[in-house]
Amino acid sequence: xxxxxxxxxxxxxxxxxxxxxxxxxxxxLAQALAGRGATVHRINLNGGDEYDWSSPVGTGQIxxxxxxxxxxxxYVERFMHEYGxxxxxxxxxxxPMHVAxxxxxRIMGVRVHVFEEGYIRPNWxxxxxxxxxxxxxxxxxxxxxRTAAQGLELPVPQPTIGASLGRRTRDTWGYFRHMVWxxxxxxxxxxxxxxxxxxxxxxxxxxxxxRGRDAARAQATLASLAGQRYFLFPLQxxxxxxxxxxxxxxxxxxxxxxxxxxxxxxxxxxVKLVVKEHPLDFASWGRWRSYVARRAHHLGLGDRLVHLxxxxxxALALESLGxxxxxxxxxxxxxxxxxPVKALxxxxxxxxxxxxxxxxxxxxxxxxxxxxALWDDFCRVLHHQCLVRGGLAxxxxxxxxxxxxxERLLAD
Numbered sequence: 001x002x003x004x005x006x007x008x009x010x011x012x013x014x015x016x017x018x019x020x021x022x023x024x025x026x027x028x029l030a031q032a033l034a035g036r037g038a039t040v041h042r043i044n045l046n047g048g049d050e051y052d053w054s055s056p057v058g059t060g061q062i063x064x065x066x067x068x069x070x071x072x073x074x075y076v077e078r079f080m081h082e083y084g085x086x087x088x089x090x091x092x093x094x095x096p097m098h099v100a101x102x103x104x105x106r107i108m109g110v111r112v113h114v115f116e117e118g119y120i121r122p123n124w125x126x127x128x129x130x131x132x133x134x135x136x137x138x139x140x141x142x143x144x145x146r147t148a149a150q151g152l153e154l155p156v157p158q159p160t161i162g163a164s165l166g167r168r169t170r171d172t173w174g175y176f177r178h179m180v181w182x183x184x185x186x187x188x189x190x191x192x193x194x195x196x197x198x199x200x201x202x203x204x205x206x207x208x209x210x211r212g213r214d215a216a217r218a219q220a221t222l223a224s225l226a227g228q229r230y231f232l233f234p235l236q237x238x239x240x241x242x243x244x245x246x247x248x249x250x251x252x253x254x255x256x257x258x259x260x261x262x263x264x265x266x267x268x269x270x271v272k273l274v275v276k277e278h279p280l281d282f283a284s285w286g287r288w289r290s291y292v293a294r295r296a297h298h299l300g301l302g303d304r305l306v307h308l309x310x311x312x313x314x315a316l317a318l319e320s321l322g323x324x325x326x327x328x329x330x331x332x333x334x335x336x337x338x339x340p341v342k343a344l345x346x347x348x349x350x351x352x353x354x355x356x357x358x359x360x361x362x363x364x365x366x367x368x369x370x371x372x373a374l375w376d377d378f379c380r381v382l383h384h385q386c387l388v389r390g391g392l393a394x395x396x397x398x399x400x401x402x403x404x405x406x407e408r409l410l411a412d
Contacts, residue, residue, distance in 0.1 A: 010033055010036040010037040010038035010410050011037040011038075012037075012086070013033070013037070013038040013039070013086050013087055013410070014038070014039045014041065014060075014083055014084050014085045014086050014087070015030070015033055015038050015039070015040045015041065015060075015085070015086070015087040015088075015089060015409075016040075016041045016042070016043065016079070016080060016083075016085045016087070016088050016089065017029075017030055017040065017041065017042045017043075017053075017089045018042075018043060018045070018088070018089070018090050018097070018098060018101060019045060019049060019090070019091060019092075019095065019097070019098065020052065020089075020091040020115070021091050021115075021171075021392055022048065022052065022168075022171040022172045022174065022175035022176070023052065023167075023168075023171030023172075023174075023175070023392060023398075024052065024171075024398070025392055025398055025401070025402075026052065026053070026089070026091070027052060027053050027054075027057060028398065028402055029089075029402050029405055029406070030042070030057045030058075030060075031057050031058075032402050032403075032406045033406060033409070033410075034057055034058035034060075036406065036410065038058075039058060039059060039060045039083075040057050040058055040060045041060040041061045041062070041063075041079075041083055041085070042057070042060070042061075042062045042063070043062075043063045043064070043065055043076065043079065044062070044063070044064045044065070045065055045097055045186065045189055046179045046182055046186045046189045046191075047178040047179050047180070047181055047182015047183070047185060047186060048174075048175035048176060048177075048178045048179035048182070049179075050064065050178065050182065051174060051175060051178035052174075052175060060083075061079075061083060063079065064185075064186075066185065066186050066187070066188070066189075067188060068188045069096065069097070069100075069188065069190070072097055072100055072101075073100045073101075073103070073104055076100065076101045076104055077104045077107075077108070080104065080105065080108055080110055081108070085105075085108075085110055086110060086111060087110065087111045087112075087113060087409070088101060088102070088105045088110050088111070088112045088113070089113050089115070089409070090102070090112070090113070090114050090115065091114075091115045091116065092114070092115075092116055092132070092192075092241065093112075093114045093116075093131050093132055093133075093135055094192070094241035094244075094245050095192035095241075096190075096192060097192075102131075106130075111129065111412055112129065112130055112131075113127060113128075113129060113409055113412065114126075114127070114128055114129075114130070114131055114132045115127050115132075115405075116128075116132040116133065117329070118329065118387060119329055119332065119348060119349075119382060119386060119387065120329070120332050120379070120382065120383075120387065121329060121332075122160060122161065122163065122391065123158075123160060123161045123389060123390075123391065124383075124387040124388065124389055124390075124391075125387070125388050125390055125391065125392070125401055125405075126386050126387060126388075127386065127387070127388045127405055127408050127409075128385070128386050129412055132386075133241070133242060133246055133327070133346070133347070133348065134245065134246035134327075134345075134346035134347075136348050136386070138348050138381065138382070138385060138386065139381065140351055141351075142351060142352060142353045142374055145351070145374065145377050145378050145381055146374070146377050148377075148381045149376075149377035149378070149380040149381050152380040152381065152383075152384050153380065154376075154379060154380055154383060155383055155389070158389075161389070161390065161391050161394070161396065161397045161400060162393075162394040162396050162397055163391055163393035163394055163397060164393050164394050167393050167394055168392065168393045171392075179191070192241075193239050214286075214309050214310060215310055217309065217310075218308060218309055218310025218311055219310070221306060221307070221308050221310075221311075222308070222310075222311050224306075225272075225274065225306070225319075228272055229270060229271050229272070229321055230271060230272040230273065230274050230306070230319075230320055230321065231263070231267070231271065231272070231273050231274070231320055231321050231322050231323070231324060231364070232273075232274050232276065232316055232317055232320040232322070232323045232324070232334075233256075233259055233273055233274065233275050233276065233323070233324045233325075234276045234278070234313060234323070234325060234328055234330045235252055235256065235275065235276060235277055235278050235281065235288065236252055236255075236278060236325075236326055236327075236328050237252065237278055237280065237281055238251045238252045238253070242326065242327050242328070242345065243255070243326060243345075246327055246345050246346040246347070247326045247327060247344065247345030247346070248344070248345065249326065249344075249345070252326075253291070255326050255344065256275070256291070256295075257295075258344075258360075259273075259324055259344075259360070260273070260275075260295050260299060260301075260305065261299065262360045262361055262364070263301075263305075263364060264299035264300065264301055265361065266360075266361040266362075266364045266365065267304075267364035267365070268364065268365060269304075271304070271321065271364070272303075272304045272305070272306050273301075273304065273305055273306065274306045274308055274316065274320070275288070275292050275305065275306065275307050275308065276308045276309075276311065276313065276316065277307070277308065277309040279310075286309075288307060288309070289307050289309070292305055292306075292307035293307070313330055313333060314333045317330070317333040317334040317337065317339055318333070318334070318337040318339060320334070320339060321339075321340075321367065322334070322339060322340035322341065322342065322356075322363065322367040323339060323340070323341050323342070324341075324342045324344070324360070324363070325341065325342070325343055325344070325345075325347075326343070326344050326345040327343055327344070327345035327346060327347035327350070328347075331343060331347070331349060331355070332349065335349060335354060335355075335370050335375055336375070338369050338370060338372060339369065339370075340355075340356050340363070340367030340368055340369045340370070341354075341355045341356065341370070342355065342356045342360055342363045342367070343355045344360070348382070349378065351374075351378065353370070353371040353374045354370045354371065354374055354375055354378060355370070356368040388401060388404040388405050388408055389401070389404050390402070390403075390404060390405070
Protein backbone atom coordinates (compact mmCIF):
# COMPACT_ATOMS: atom_id res chain seq x y z
CA UNK A 1 0.00 0.00 0.00
CA UNK A 2 1.24 3.50 -0.84
CA UNK A 3 0.41 6.69 0.93
CA UNK A 4 0.24 10.20 -0.49
CA UNK A 5 2.78 12.55 1.06
CA UNK A 6 1.50 14.82 3.79
CA UNK A 7 0.67 18.35 2.62
CA UNK A 8 3.51 20.80 3.08
CA UNK A 9 2.98 23.02 6.11
CA UNK A 10 3.25 26.78 5.69
CA UNK A 11 4.22 27.59 9.27
CA UNK A 12 6.48 30.61 9.34
CA UNK A 13 5.42 31.88 5.93
CA UNK A 14 4.13 35.46 5.93
CA UNK A 15 2.57 36.07 2.53
CA UNK A 16 1.68 39.48 1.11
CA UNK A 17 -0.88 39.63 -1.69
CA UNK A 18 -1.08 42.63 -3.99
CA UNK A 19 -3.35 42.90 -7.04
CA UNK A 20 -4.75 39.72 -8.54
CA UNK A 21 -7.03 39.03 -11.50
CA UNK A 22 -10.57 40.38 -11.10
CA UNK A 23 -12.60 37.96 -9.01
CA UNK A 24 -12.20 35.86 -5.86
CA UNK A 25 -9.12 33.82 -6.85
CA UNK A 26 -6.49 35.63 -4.75
CA UNK A 27 -8.66 35.72 -1.65
CA UNK A 28 -9.53 32.03 -1.98
CA LEU A 29 -5.86 31.19 -2.51
CA ALA A 30 -5.02 33.17 0.64
CA GLN A 31 -7.64 31.19 2.57
CA ALA A 32 -6.07 27.92 1.40
CA LEU A 33 -2.61 29.10 2.46
CA ALA A 34 -3.95 30.23 5.84
CA GLY A 35 -5.44 26.75 6.25
CA ARG A 36 -1.92 25.33 5.88
CA GLY A 37 -0.50 27.61 8.58
CA ALA A 38 0.58 30.70 6.63
CA THR A 39 -0.16 34.23 7.77
CA VAL A 40 -1.57 36.14 4.82
CA HIS A 41 -1.66 39.90 4.36
CA ARG A 42 -3.17 42.23 1.77
CA ILE A 43 -2.58 45.77 0.57
CA ASN A 44 -5.46 47.24 -1.43
CA LEU A 45 -4.62 49.86 -4.03
CA ASN A 46 -8.14 50.78 -5.23
CA GLY A 47 -11.83 50.12 -4.64
CA GLY A 48 -11.80 47.06 -6.87
CA ASP A 49 -9.13 45.48 -4.69
CA GLU A 50 -11.29 46.12 -1.63
CA TYR A 51 -14.30 44.55 -3.35
CA ASP A 52 -12.39 41.37 -4.24
CA TRP A 53 -10.91 41.09 -0.71
CA SER A 54 -14.14 41.82 1.13
CA SER A 55 -13.26 40.37 4.57
CA PRO A 56 -10.19 39.36 6.58
CA VAL A 57 -8.40 36.08 5.94
CA GLY A 58 -6.85 34.54 9.03
CA THR A 59 -4.98 36.89 11.35
CA GLY A 60 -3.02 38.84 8.75
CA GLN A 61 -3.17 42.56 8.11
CA ILE A 62 -5.31 44.35 5.51
CA UNK A 63 -4.11 47.82 4.58
CA UNK A 64 -5.29 50.35 2.03
CA UNK A 65 -2.64 52.45 0.33
CA UNK A 66 -4.16 55.79 -0.64
CA UNK A 67 -1.01 57.83 -1.16
CA UNK A 68 0.88 58.97 -4.21
CA UNK A 69 2.90 56.52 -6.28
CA UNK A 70 6.14 58.22 -5.21
CA UNK A 71 5.54 57.10 -1.63
CA UNK A 72 4.71 53.49 -2.49
CA UNK A 73 8.20 51.89 -2.53
CA UNK A 74 9.03 52.95 1.04
CA TYR A 75 5.48 52.15 2.21
CA VAL A 76 5.60 48.59 0.95
CA GLU A 77 9.17 48.14 2.22
CA ARG A 78 8.11 49.20 5.72
CA PHE A 79 5.12 46.87 5.59
CA MET A 80 7.24 43.89 4.53
CA HIS A 81 9.79 44.66 7.25
CA GLU A 82 7.21 45.22 10.02
CA TYR A 83 5.33 41.97 9.36
CA GLY A 84 8.28 39.79 8.41
CA UNK A 85 7.00 39.10 4.92
CA UNK A 86 8.61 36.02 3.39
CA UNK A 87 6.60 35.79 0.16
CA UNK A 88 5.10 38.34 -2.22
CA UNK A 89 2.31 37.22 -4.59
CA UNK A 90 1.39 39.23 -7.71
CA UNK A 91 -0.67 38.86 -10.85
CA UNK A 92 1.57 40.26 -13.59
CA UNK A 93 5.00 41.76 -13.01
CA UNK A 94 4.80 44.92 -15.14
CA UNK A 95 2.19 47.00 -13.34
CA PRO A 96 4.08 50.04 -11.98
CA MET A 97 3.10 49.34 -8.35
CA HIS A 98 4.08 45.70 -8.75
CA VAL A 99 7.41 46.63 -10.31
CA ALA A 100 8.30 48.78 -7.31
CA UNK A 101 7.17 46.14 -4.79
CA UNK A 102 9.07 43.45 -6.69
CA UNK A 103 12.28 45.48 -6.56
CA UNK A 104 11.97 46.15 -2.83
CA UNK A 105 11.21 42.46 -2.20
CA ARG A 106 14.36 41.37 -4.02
CA ILE A 107 16.46 43.83 -1.98
CA MET A 108 14.98 42.32 1.19
CA GLY A 109 15.36 38.68 0.14
CA VAL A 110 11.59 38.12 -0.06
CA ARG A 111 10.44 35.37 -2.43
CA VAL A 112 8.38 36.73 -5.33
CA HIS A 113 5.70 34.59 -7.01
CA VAL A 114 4.10 35.90 -10.21
CA PHE A 115 0.86 34.61 -11.72
CA GLU A 116 -0.12 35.33 -15.31
CA GLU A 117 -2.45 33.98 -17.95
CA GLY A 118 -1.20 30.58 -19.09
CA TYR A 119 1.65 30.19 -21.57
CA ILE A 120 -0.33 27.22 -22.86
CA ARG A 121 -4.11 27.48 -22.99
CA PRO A 122 -6.68 26.44 -22.03
CA ASN A 123 -6.55 24.60 -18.68
CA TRP A 124 -3.33 26.19 -17.37
CA UNK A 125 -2.22 29.33 -15.56
CA UNK A 126 1.36 30.52 -15.28
CA UNK A 127 3.07 30.73 -11.88
CA UNK A 128 6.78 31.52 -11.82
CA UNK A 129 9.33 32.72 -9.33
CA UNK A 130 10.69 36.22 -9.98
CA UNK A 131 9.03 37.02 -13.31
CA UNK A 132 6.97 35.95 -16.32
CA UNK A 133 6.99 36.44 -20.09
CA UNK A 134 10.04 38.52 -21.03
CA UNK A 135 11.20 38.40 -17.39
CA UNK A 136 10.92 34.62 -17.14
CA UNK A 137 13.91 32.61 -15.91
CA UNK A 138 13.14 29.72 -18.27
CA UNK A 139 16.19 28.54 -20.23
CA UNK A 140 16.45 29.99 -23.75
CA UNK A 141 19.36 27.92 -25.01
CA UNK A 142 18.28 24.74 -26.88
CA UNK A 143 20.89 22.55 -25.20
CA UNK A 144 19.96 23.84 -21.75
CA UNK A 145 16.34 22.99 -22.51
CA ARG A 146 17.23 19.47 -23.60
CA THR A 147 19.28 18.96 -20.45
CA ALA A 148 16.58 20.39 -18.16
CA ALA A 149 13.94 18.16 -19.77
CA GLN A 150 15.72 14.91 -18.97
CA GLY A 151 13.60 12.76 -16.67
CA LEU A 152 10.54 15.04 -16.91
CA GLU A 153 7.17 13.80 -18.12
CA LEU A 154 4.38 15.70 -19.81
CA PRO A 155 1.11 15.82 -17.86
CA VAL A 156 -1.35 13.04 -18.57
CA PRO A 157 -4.12 14.38 -20.85
CA GLN A 158 -7.20 15.33 -18.84
CA PRO A 159 -10.66 16.65 -19.69
CA THR A 160 -11.02 20.31 -20.53
CA ILE A 161 -11.67 22.42 -17.47
CA GLY A 162 -15.03 24.19 -17.36
CA ALA A 163 -15.08 27.85 -18.29
CA SER A 164 -17.73 30.53 -18.52
CA LEU A 165 -17.32 33.87 -20.27
CA GLY A 166 -20.19 35.09 -18.11
CA ARG A 167 -18.22 34.35 -14.95
CA ARG A 168 -15.17 36.29 -16.17
CA THR A 169 -17.40 39.14 -17.32
CA ARG A 170 -19.12 39.40 -13.93
CA ASP A 171 -15.81 39.31 -12.06
CA THR A 172 -14.31 41.95 -14.31
CA TRP A 173 -17.40 44.17 -14.20
CA GLY A 174 -17.56 43.95 -10.40
CA TYR A 175 -13.90 44.85 -10.01
CA PHE A 176 -13.82 47.83 -12.36
CA ARG A 177 -17.20 49.15 -11.20
CA HIS A 178 -15.91 49.36 -7.64
CA MET A 179 -12.59 50.77 -8.81
CA VAL A 180 -14.48 53.68 -10.40
CA TRP A 181 -16.78 54.10 -7.41
CA UNK A 182 -13.77 54.13 -5.07
CA UNK A 183 -11.97 56.98 -6.79
CA UNK A 184 -12.61 59.41 -3.90
CA UNK A 185 -11.10 56.97 -1.40
CA UNK A 186 -8.07 56.37 -3.63
CA UNK A 187 -7.61 59.79 -5.28
CA UNK A 188 -4.06 59.16 -6.53
CA UNK A 189 -4.51 55.68 -7.95
CA UNK A 190 -3.81 55.28 -11.66
CA UNK A 191 -4.69 52.06 -13.42
CA UNK A 192 -1.94 50.18 -15.21
CA UNK A 193 -4.31 49.92 -18.17
CA UNK A 194 -4.11 52.76 -20.72
CA UNK A 195 -7.25 54.42 -22.02
CA UNK A 196 -10.68 54.74 -20.43
CA UNK A 197 -12.30 51.86 -18.59
CA UNK A 198 -15.70 53.42 -19.27
CA UNK A 199 -14.93 53.60 -23.00
CA UNK A 200 -13.86 49.96 -22.99
CA UNK A 201 -17.02 49.02 -21.11
CA UNK A 202 -19.14 50.73 -23.74
CA UNK A 203 -17.16 48.83 -26.34
CA UNK A 204 -18.15 45.59 -24.62
CA UNK A 205 -21.81 46.65 -24.81
CA UNK A 206 -21.38 47.38 -28.51
CA UNK A 207 -19.80 43.95 -29.05
CA UNK A 208 -22.83 42.26 -27.47
CA UNK A 209 -25.22 44.24 -29.65
CA UNK A 210 -23.27 43.44 -32.83
CA ARG A 211 -22.51 39.82 -31.89
CA GLY A 212 -24.98 38.26 -34.33
CA ARG A 213 -23.84 40.33 -37.29
CA ASP A 214 -20.15 39.78 -36.50
CA ALA A 215 -20.67 36.03 -36.18
CA ALA A 216 -22.35 35.89 -39.59
CA ARG A 217 -19.49 37.86 -41.13
CA ALA A 218 -16.94 35.55 -39.54
CA GLN A 219 -18.68 32.46 -40.88
CA ALA A 220 -18.73 33.91 -44.39
CA THR A 221 -15.03 34.78 -44.14
CA LEU A 222 -14.13 31.30 -42.91
CA ALA A 223 -16.05 29.74 -45.78
CA SER A 224 -14.14 31.90 -48.26
CA LEU A 225 -10.83 30.62 -46.85
CA ALA A 226 -11.58 26.98 -47.63
CA GLY A 227 -8.83 25.63 -49.85
CA GLN A 228 -6.87 28.91 -49.72
CA ARG A 229 -3.19 29.24 -48.81
CA TYR A 230 -2.74 31.78 -46.05
CA PHE A 231 -0.59 33.03 -43.20
CA LEU A 232 -2.23 33.90 -39.89
CA PHE A 233 -1.60 37.10 -37.92
CA PRO A 234 -3.51 37.10 -34.59
CA LEU A 235 -3.80 40.55 -33.04
CA GLN A 236 -3.02 41.25 -29.39
CA UNK A 237 -4.27 43.98 -27.07
CA UNK A 238 -2.38 47.26 -27.10
CA UNK A 239 -3.08 47.47 -23.37
CA UNK A 240 -1.21 44.20 -22.80
CA UNK A 241 2.28 44.54 -21.32
CA UNK A 242 3.33 41.94 -23.88
CA UNK A 243 3.09 44.79 -26.39
CA UNK A 244 3.94 47.74 -24.16
CA UNK A 245 7.01 46.21 -22.46
CA UNK A 246 8.06 43.02 -24.24
CA UNK A 247 7.94 44.15 -27.86
CA UNK A 248 9.62 46.72 -30.11
CA UNK A 249 6.25 48.31 -30.89
CA UNK A 250 4.42 51.13 -29.12
CA UNK A 251 1.01 49.70 -30.05
CA UNK A 252 -0.64 46.80 -31.86
CA UNK A 253 -1.48 49.17 -34.72
CA UNK A 254 2.21 49.90 -35.17
CA UNK A 255 2.99 46.17 -35.21
CA UNK A 256 0.24 45.60 -37.77
CA UNK A 257 1.63 48.34 -40.02
CA UNK A 258 4.99 46.57 -39.98
CA UNK A 259 3.63 43.09 -40.67
CA UNK A 260 1.24 44.15 -43.43
CA UNK A 261 3.90 46.18 -45.26
CA UNK A 262 6.29 43.24 -45.11
CA UNK A 263 3.63 40.87 -46.43
CA UNK A 264 2.83 43.20 -49.31
CA UNK A 265 6.49 43.50 -50.29
CA UNK A 266 7.67 39.91 -49.90
CA UNK A 267 4.85 37.33 -49.77
CA UNK A 268 3.97 35.17 -52.81
CA UNK A 269 1.12 36.62 -54.86
CA UNK A 270 -1.07 33.54 -54.44
CA VAL A 271 -1.02 33.68 -50.62
CA LYS A 272 -3.36 35.55 -48.28
CA LEU A 273 -2.80 37.05 -44.83
CA VAL A 274 -5.59 36.57 -42.30
CA VAL A 275 -5.65 39.29 -39.64
CA LYS A 276 -7.60 37.85 -36.71
CA GLU A 277 -8.98 40.18 -34.07
CA HIS A 278 -8.46 39.49 -30.39
CA PRO A 279 -11.81 38.33 -28.95
CA LEU A 280 -11.50 40.69 -25.95
CA ASP A 281 -10.49 43.84 -27.82
CA PHE A 282 -13.44 45.97 -26.78
CA ALA A 283 -11.42 49.21 -26.77
CA SER A 284 -11.06 49.25 -30.57
CA TRP A 285 -14.84 49.41 -31.16
CA GLY A 286 -14.57 47.23 -34.25
CA ARG A 287 -12.21 49.59 -36.06
CA TRP A 288 -9.82 46.80 -37.13
CA ARG A 289 -12.15 45.91 -40.02
CA SER A 290 -11.90 49.38 -41.55
CA TYR A 291 -8.16 49.49 -40.84
CA VAL A 292 -7.58 46.25 -42.77
CA ALA A 293 -9.69 47.54 -45.67
CA ARG A 294 -7.70 50.79 -45.85
CA ARG A 295 -4.35 49.01 -45.69
CA ALA A 296 -5.42 46.49 -48.33
CA HIS A 297 -6.23 49.38 -50.67
CA HIS A 298 -3.10 51.39 -49.84
CA LEU A 299 -0.77 48.38 -50.24
CA GLY A 300 -2.49 47.07 -53.35
CA LEU A 301 -3.36 43.76 -51.68
CA GLY A 302 -7.03 43.60 -52.60
CA ASP A 303 -8.65 40.42 -51.28
CA ARG A 304 -5.26 38.97 -50.28
CA LEU A 305 -5.65 40.78 -46.94
CA VAL A 306 -8.47 39.22 -44.91
CA HIS A 307 -10.04 40.55 -41.71
CA LEU A 308 -11.55 37.99 -39.34
CA UNK A 309 -13.38 38.61 -36.06
CA UNK A 310 -14.17 35.09 -34.89
CA UNK A 311 -13.32 31.50 -35.68
CA UNK A 312 -11.40 28.73 -33.92
CA UNK A 313 -7.82 29.99 -33.53
CA UNK A 314 -6.41 26.49 -33.12
CA ALA A 315 -8.03 25.24 -36.31
CA LEU A 316 -6.97 28.36 -38.20
CA ALA A 317 -3.37 27.94 -37.05
CA LEU A 318 -3.20 24.29 -38.08
CA GLU A 319 -4.53 25.08 -41.57
CA SER A 320 -2.13 27.98 -42.13
CA LEU A 321 1.26 28.12 -43.84
CA GLY A 322 2.62 29.83 -40.76
CA UNK A 323 1.78 32.26 -38.00
CA UNK A 324 3.23 35.70 -37.34
CA UNK A 325 2.89 37.01 -33.78
CA UNK A 326 4.42 39.69 -31.65
CA UNK A 327 4.60 37.39 -28.63
CA UNK A 328 1.09 35.97 -28.27
CA UNK A 329 0.61 32.66 -26.47
CA UNK A 330 -1.62 31.69 -29.40
CA UNK A 331 1.62 30.71 -31.15
CA UNK A 332 1.63 27.53 -29.07
CA UNK A 333 -1.34 26.25 -31.11
CA UNK A 334 0.79 26.42 -34.26
CA UNK A 335 3.97 25.11 -32.66
CA UNK A 336 2.18 22.09 -31.21
CA UNK A 337 1.00 21.24 -34.73
CA UNK A 338 4.40 21.70 -36.37
CA UNK A 339 3.40 24.99 -38.05
CA PRO A 340 6.13 27.64 -38.48
CA VAL A 341 5.96 30.69 -36.21
CA LYS A 342 7.71 34.04 -36.50
CA ALA A 343 7.79 35.95 -33.19
CA LEU A 344 8.61 39.65 -33.40
CA UNK A 345 8.84 40.38 -29.67
CA UNK A 346 10.25 38.73 -26.57
CA UNK A 347 8.46 35.45 -25.86
CA UNK A 348 9.37 32.43 -23.74
CA UNK A 349 9.03 30.17 -26.78
CA UNK A 350 11.11 32.40 -29.12
CA UNK A 351 14.02 29.97 -29.19
CA UNK A 352 16.22 28.84 -32.06
CA UNK A 353 14.84 25.54 -33.28
CA UNK A 354 11.31 26.35 -32.09
CA UNK A 355 10.47 29.61 -33.85
CA UNK A 356 11.83 30.93 -37.14
CA UNK A 357 14.90 33.06 -36.39
CA UNK A 358 15.28 34.57 -39.86
CA UNK A 359 13.87 37.85 -41.09
CA UNK A 360 10.16 38.45 -41.51
CA UNK A 361 10.69 39.15 -45.20
CA UNK A 362 12.21 35.68 -45.66
CA UNK A 363 9.52 34.01 -43.53
CA UNK A 364 6.82 34.62 -46.16
CA UNK A 365 8.64 32.47 -48.73
CA UNK A 366 10.61 29.97 -46.64
CA UNK A 367 9.20 29.59 -43.10
CA UNK A 368 11.09 27.20 -40.82
CA UNK A 369 8.92 24.72 -38.85
CA UNK A 370 9.69 23.88 -35.23
CA UNK A 371 11.90 20.95 -34.26
CA UNK A 372 9.28 18.59 -32.74
CA ALA A 373 11.75 17.01 -30.29
CA LEU A 374 12.91 20.39 -28.99
CA TRP A 375 9.32 21.63 -28.72
CA ASP A 376 8.47 18.50 -26.73
CA ASP A 377 11.41 19.10 -24.38
CA PHE A 378 10.44 22.75 -24.00
CA CYS A 379 6.88 21.78 -23.04
CA ARG A 380 8.19 19.36 -20.42
CA VAL A 381 10.28 22.11 -18.82
CA LEU A 382 7.45 24.62 -19.15
CA HIS A 383 4.94 22.41 -17.35
CA HIS A 384 7.43 21.44 -14.66
CA GLN A 385 8.59 24.99 -13.85
CA CYS A 386 5.78 27.34 -14.78
CA LEU A 387 2.30 25.93 -15.24
CA VAL A 388 -0.47 25.14 -12.78
CA ARG A 389 -3.57 23.33 -13.95
CA GLY A 390 -6.82 25.27 -13.54
CA GLY A 391 -8.43 28.50 -14.60
CA LEU A 392 -10.38 31.59 -13.53
CA ALA A 393 -13.64 31.20 -15.43
CA UNK A 394 -15.57 28.77 -13.21
CA UNK A 395 -15.70 27.64 -9.59
CA UNK A 396 -14.39 24.19 -10.47
CA UNK A 397 -11.51 25.65 -12.50
CA UNK A 398 -10.52 27.97 -9.65
CA UNK A 399 -10.70 25.13 -7.13
CA UNK A 400 -8.32 23.01 -9.23
CA UNK A 401 -6.03 26.01 -9.70
CA UNK A 402 -5.82 26.72 -5.98
CA UNK A 403 -4.92 23.12 -5.15
CA UNK A 404 -1.97 23.19 -7.53
CA UNK A 405 -0.93 26.76 -6.75
CA UNK A 406 -0.69 26.12 -3.00
CA GLU A 407 1.65 23.19 -3.55
CA ARG A 408 3.80 25.16 -6.00
CA LEU A 409 4.00 28.20 -3.69
CA LEU A 410 4.96 26.17 -0.64
CA ALA A 411 7.49 24.06 -2.51
CA ASP A 412 9.58 27.14 -3.35
